[in-house]
Amino acid sequence: MKKITIALAGNANVGKSVIFNHLTGLHQHIGNWPGKTVERAEGTLFHGDYTIDIIDLPGIYSLSTFSIEELISREYIAKEKPDVVINVIDATNLERNLYFTLQLLELGRPMVVALNQMDLVEKKGICVNRKKLENFLGVPVLPVIATQGKGIHDLVHKAIDLANKGQRIKKINYGKEVEEEIKKLTKSLKKNELNYPKRFLAIKLLEGDEEIEKLIKKVDPKIIKITEKYAKKLETTHGHDRFTVIASERYKVANEIVKDCVTIGICKFKYSDKLHEITTHGILGYLIMILSIISLFYIIFTFGNFFSEILVEYGMGLKLVYEQYFGTGIASNLAWGIIEGGVAGVTIILPYIFPFYFILGILEDSGYLSRIAFLMDRFMHKIGLHGKAFIPLMLGYGCNVPACLGCRIMETYREKLIAVFVSTLIPCAAVTIIILSLVGKYVGFGWVFLLYVINLVIVFILGRIAFRIFPGEPTGLIMEMHSYRMPHLKTVVKQAWFRIREFIYIALPLIIVSSLVIKVLEVTTLSDVMEKLMRPITIDWLGLPSFSGTALIFGVARKELSLVILAARGGTTNFSTILSPIQMIVFSLVTMLYIPCIATIAALVKETGWKKAIFITVFEIIFAIFVGGIAFRLLTW
Amino acid sequence: MPEKSMKLIDLKEGQKGIISSIAGGRRVTQRLTDMGLTPGTEVKMVRKGRLCPVEISVRGSNLALGYGVARKILVKVKE
Numbered sequence: 001m002k003k004i005t006i007a008l009a010g011n012a013n014v015g016k017s018v019i020f021n022h023l024t025g026l027h028q029h030i031g032n033w034p035g036k037t038v039e040r041a042e043g044t045l046f047h048g049d050y051t052i053d054i055i056d057l058p059g060i061y062s063l064s065t066f067s068i069e070e071l072i073s074r075e076y077i078a079k080e081k082p083d084v085v086i087n088v089i090d091a092t093n094l095e096r097n098l099y100f101t102l103q104l105l106e107l108g109r110p111m112v113v114a115l116n117q118m119d120l121v122e123k124k125g126i127c128v129n130r131k132k133l134e135n136f137l138g139v140p141v142l143p144v145i146a147t148q149g150k151g152i153h154d155l156v157h158k159a160i161d162l163a164n165k166g167q168r169i170k171k172i173n174y175g176k177e178v179e180e181e182i183k184k185l186t187k188s189l190k191k192n193e194l195n196y197p198k199r200f201l202a203i204k205l206l207e208g209d210e211e212i213e214k215l216i217k218k219v220d221p222k223i224i225k226i227t228e229k230y231a232k233k234l235e236t237t238h239g240h241d242r243f244t245v246i247a248s249e250r251y252k253v254a255n256e257i258v259k260d261c262v263t264i265g266i267c268k269f270k271y272s273d274k275l276h277e278i279t280t281h282g283i284l285g286y287l288i289m290i291l292s293i294i295s296l297f298y299i300i301f302t303f304g305n306f307f308s309e310i311l312v313e314y315g316m317g318l319k320l321v322y323e324q325y326f327g328t329g330i331a332s333n334l335a336w337g338i339i340e341g342g343v344a345g346v347t348i349i350l351p352y353i354f355p356f357y358f359i360l361g362i363l364e365d366s367g368y369l370s371r372i373a374f375l376m377d378r379f380m381h382k383i384g385l386h387g388k389a390f391i392p393l394m395l396g397y398g399c400n401v402p403a404c405l406g407c408r409i410m411e412t413y414r415e416k417l418i419a420v421f422v423s424t425l426i427p428c429a430a431v432t433i434i435i436l437s438l439v440g441k442y443v444g445f446g447w448v449f450l451l452y453v454i455n456l457v458i459v460f461i462l463g464r465i466a467f468r469i470f471p472g473e474p475t476g477l478i479m480e481m482h483s484y485r486m487p488h489l490k491t492v493v494k495q496a497w498f499r500i501r502e503f504i505y506i507a508l509p510l511i512i513v514s515s516l517v518i519k520v521l522e523v524t525t526l527s528d529v530m531e532k533l534m535r536p537i538t539i540d541w542l543g544l545p546s547f548s549g550t551a552l553i554f555g556v557a558r559k560e561l562s563l564v565i566l567a568a569r570g571g572t573t574n575f576s577t578i579l580s581p582i583q584m585i586v587f588s589l590v591t592m593l594y595i596p597c598i599a600t601i602a603a604l605v606k607e608t609g610w611k612k613a614i615f616i617t618v619f620e621i622i623f624a625i626f627v628g629g630i631a632f633r634l635l636t637w
Numbered sequence: 638m639p640e641k642s643m644k645l646i647d648l649k650e651g652q653k654g655i656i657s658s659i660a661g662g663r664r665v666t667q668r669l670t671d672m673g674l675t676p677g678t679e680v681k682m683v684r685k686g687r688l689c690p691v692e693i694s695v696r697g698s699n700l701a702l703g704y705g706v707a708r709k710i711l712v713k714v715k716e
Contacts, residue, residue, distance in 0.1 A: 061671050061672060062667075062671035064667055064671065066664065066667055066668055066671065092698075093697065093698045094697070095673065095696040095697055095698075096672065096673050096696055096698060099671070099673065240658070240676055241666070243663070243666070243667055243670065244659075244666065244670050244675060244676065247667075247670040247671060247675055248670070248675040248676060248677070251673055251675050251678070251696075255696070258697070280684065280686075280689065280692065281686075282686035282687055282688060282689065285686075285689070286688070370701075373701075374689055374690060374692070374701045375688070375689050377689060377690045377701070377703055378688055378689060378690065378703075378704070379688075381703065381705075386703055387690070387701075387703075473705070474705075475664075475665075476665065476702065476703035476704075476705045476706030476709075477690050477701055477702060477703035477706065478665075478668055478669065478672060478700065478701075478702055478703070478706055479700065479701045480672075480698065480699070480700055480701075481692060481698075481699040481700060481701050482698075
């Protein structure tokens, strides 16, 4: 058995993950990069005599220091030295992809280029001369259609071949002036043994890369001074800052390659452009967006309601069987609390969260979510975020836990904090169940809609306040607009599963433990005491019945539990006999806002630390009670 | 032909310009140049809505840019 390590690298959205899934199938595990909140996907491929370890690096556009992802990727390739790097590039968007390829070549590892989306290339009437491309880059270039699994076998063979034989990476010429400075710098770097190739270090020093400067300062601070001199010279001859000079040179090379290797014929691929035009249209685009979001919710909750009723029935059946075997004593009752937590988790994942994330995944993979991000950009700017923050907010309607973790896509800490905060205010599937079973069933759908609108207004206002508290210019939107494409089913399912897994790992254990705690409170009648203590809030301020206190407290464990408690304490599932319509609205409003459930708090702690998590939680409790009381007074005016 | 200098945001739909410089901080400049908006590159304004950001075509593909970003990019236009 021989061991080989392969790293997959490439821009975002080029089909890297599809190739990763093809290669590793079920043998993959997703963790975090050590000490970072960036996902690390790793998998194993058993191929003949080889055990191949495959690392899927984050999708990025450059190897500079713009994001942690970029740093992680270049550190990984330079320090861990994978045997081969597979650079996946989108053949329909060669220039920008080659810019990244050139940077990978600077790192000097054996490399093979996977020229992906060859089917689209044909449809778009583009012709890529692969042999010429190979000559330019000095590494093998193989055609791939990842979504159909075509070309992947050859890719693996080539990679194994390179891993065994090794490969000398050709130096790409960046123009006379730049090359001169690189040459001089490489010479001065000669004595230093660092993990990175000398040429890469020299280029990064010329760019003014802070991380590399720090590294060099430790071993030879003189070099920084020399670099300053060289960089100054480049800046004066080119008239732009040093970073731009180098980037321009790379793009010049990429442009030359494209000019020489690509011929553009007649595009037979019109409908996706038309679709793009309509869905980003100034008026029509917004209408389509609103319609598609509303129908998404409609489909999910009609389907979910139907499906969960069946599951709940099975759950009840399970309880009867359980009681037959274990009786209804205290110990058995407590143990049932644990099972109940698990069952409840399942009855919310299967009917609601999974379908929701599945459809969202289809929208994402086809490219529609980035159109929504585009349309929402200016609106999101008002709360100090840019359009892409809309995506974690959407996730929040399924479950707040993946939403919080999804906020990692934000570029700065400040933006992540605001995004995390507002996404905990989004009503998740469990809250929607409460609202539908109370307000939807007994008061009317107009009120349900109104509650959601009120929620959005509150999100907007609080978002703006958070923006004031953490001021700073929001990062502007810079986003690629890919052509629409057919979503790849396997990738979509996998994506949905990964998001659900976050729920299962973080939320489910907490749900189960807290269900047990609740049973203890019930059995020991401690809940009665709590109910009494809460009366000034529940009865006097919110105008709710006393037993709603227990319901609200238990909702912390999992939100839809408050509905179960409400029924148990009120002694009926016909809520119209125990709550007035106004009480239902107030109760729903408070549950919508009052606290991120315990699983979300855990996700908050993970992403923002203890202090901020506690602050957000306490704030939301006070705020929800405040809003609920106001609503009660307005409604009973 | 005389050239006029203006902000990218002021291009009309369908109008082309050549990037002359980016008047932004290091982060934005770095990001934009990494995405291919280097000086001397031709850009075309594809779409400019009232509510949404702008969409430009550069180096054979399309990019969405927020208003704030599009304001920082200076272009030269042939009159």
